[in-house]
Amino acid sequence: MKVPDLQKLIDKIEEVVPLPSVAMRIINYIDDPDAEISQLAKLISMDQALTTEVLKLANSAYYGFPRRVSTISEAVVILGFSTTRSVVWSVILSSTLKKPVLGYALPEGALWRHSVAVAVGSKLILQHANVKGVNMEEAFVAGLIHDIGKLLLATYVAGAYEEIVKVIAEGKTFDEAERQVLGYDHAIVGSMAAEKWNLPNIYVDAIKYHHRPNETDNLMAKVVHLADYIAYSMGWGSEGLEGLNYTLDESVLEELGIAPEEIDVLFNETLDQAELFLSSIG
Ligand SMILES: [Fe+2]
Ligand SMILES: [Fe+2]
Secondary structure (H helix, E strand, O other), X not given: OOOOXXXXXXXXXXXXXXXXXXXXXXXXXXXXXXXXXXXXXXXXXXXXXXXXXXXXXXXXXXXXXXXXXXXXXXXXXXXXXXXXXXXXXXXXXXXXHHOOEOOOOEOOOHHHHHHHHHXXXXXXXXXXXXXXXXXXXXXXXXHHHOOOHHHHHHHHHHHOHHHHHHHHHOOOOHHHHHHXXXXXXXXXXXXXXHHHXXXXXXHHHHHHOOOOHHHOOOHHHHHHHHHHHHHHHHOOOOOOOOOOOOOOOOHHHHHHOOOOOHHHHHHHHHHHHHHHHHHHHO
């Protein structure tokens, strides 16, 4: 199968991951340092479905606020900018990420569960780690979108499935097999999608290096890598090919200040919190 060049592939992002224009404006606005709460609330209110879902999630057990939040402006004030960003991303991506991903052998719901586990896990890692300069909610978003490139590459992985499986059987990791057979991997494709959405560089690099954390100084990539490993250990997403031969780059533990014994704790917390998040968003 002929694999398109990267730029052509990325041009399809709007078809594969449709982000309504209001959603697009919101996610770019949230990362603007001059953004104002009232303006953000106004933008969210422009979309009725988004408003309903954001309120539902703001009132959920996962966020656990003691009193009922009934308006969007209240929700944005109580959640704060960072958490509102996570909530908005979760709402706008849930239906796309829930679809089965042909080629990666991911049945309906599997990529969504995996992405939620990595998002929640990334946030928990930062609660345990001694890391400066990485915002927990930004890491949540990076975790949520880290495998977005799979949606764009799926058809081509399907076309080269046997070849990829053969390379994995030789002991290579999944992303190595993608690069060897297709010329690039889902992490590179995903990082280009983040660029196309004008997301800040910290996300672009976190996605690009989530399988090769030793090739970057970006600590968010290291956080997402560890959360990815934990999600696979939980079995969330391991229906697909990526879980095969997945190894943790242990150097990230030292860089993040996480003791190997803490992984078990993180595993249990991620499992609980990811279940809670999924039951909150429905
Ligand atoms: Fe990945
Ligand atoms: Fe992953």
